[in-house]
Amino acid sequence: MGRLTERDRQLCRLLDDHRVLTTAQVADAGFTGERRARMRLSELYALDVLDRFRPQAWGKPSPYHWVLGPLGAAVVAAEHGTDLADLSWRRSLAHDLAASQRLAHLVGLNGFFTSLLRSARTRPCCALEEWWSERRCAREWGEVVRPDGYGVWSDNRTSLAFLVEYDNGTERLDRLASKLDGYAKLAAAAGHPNWVLFTFAGPRREAEARRVLAHPTVPVATTARVPSAAPDGTVWLPVTSTGPRLRLAQLASLPINGR
Numbered sequence: 001m002g003r004l005t006e007r008d009r010q011l012c013r014l015l016d017d018h019r020v021l022t023t024a025q026v027a028d029a030g031f032t033g034e035r036r037a038r039m040r041l042s043e044l045y046a047l048d049v050l051d052r053f054r055p056q057a058w059g060k061p062s063p064y065h066w067v068l069g070p071l072g073a074a075v076v077a078a079e080h081g082t083d084l085a086d087l088s089w090r091r092s093l094a095h096d097l098a099a100s101q102r103l104a105h106l107v108g109l110n111g112f113f114t115s116l117l118r119s120a121r122t123r124p125c126c127a128l129e130e131w132w133s134e135r136r137c138a139r140e141w142g143e144v145v146r147p148d149g150y151g152v153w154s155d156n157r158t159s160l161a162f163l164v165e166y167d168n169g170t171e172r173l174d175r176l177a178s179k180l181d182g183y184a185k186l187a188a189a190a191g192h193p194n195w196v197l198f199t200f201a202g203p204r205r206e207a208e209a210r211r212v213l214a215h216p217t218v219p220v221a222t223t224a225r226v227p228s229a230a231p232d233g234t235v236w237l238p239v240t241s242t243g244p245r246l247r248l249a250q251l252a253s254l255p256i257n258g259r
Helices: 006-018 023-030 034-046 070-080 093-098 103-122 134-141 173-190 203-210 248-253
Strands: 050-053 065-068 126-132 149-155 158-166 195-200 220-224
Touching (some): 006 023, 006 065, 006 070, 023 034, 065 093, 103 126, 103 158, 134 149
Parallel strands (some): 195 220
Antiparallel strands (some): 126 149, 149 158
């Protein structure tokens, strides 16, 4: 394992926490470009540090999706001072994820956060200080609410804690709205609310959802995903506002639902 760099080890930690990343997401997280990422990923695959798969797709070929391999899982277990059996890793992980109906949601959600990691690496005075997976959120708050992710973004000394709902259009709007009561309970238990960010696949779904996402105690902002627009950019629209859209860090300065 002497050939592993700290960046390699950090990638193993990310995959332990977040299960799967595409080649482009790995590049966003720690490389200057996809070509360099592909070269190193191929080397780590040959060493059994990583495993990979390509989901079935119609049309253009799917990119490689990367997961921990047996040696990568052993590295993480050693860092944690635990046994390999105590990790969530298993040899069938690549096969299981390739067949999972939740794969697109998981990959899309992870892409949200790796885009923030790319911005943090390429913009001065920015950092993604926390990135919690859906599994970690469930362990912490599952009896109250189950967000898809939690993060803390800092931008020029402004810090914003947020919870993410990554929507692919599969849930009814009343189901989305009902989640806000859980977020209100979480805010009451914590003693303060955090912004809940709903990210939608397109503008039509966003417009429909905004009609039901207002809540008296939970601050909510929405965006419609555009591949070229990073989540830290001017893409967020609070449900109490008609515009203009704001940068992610700007949400921190807004009053919570008018107070």
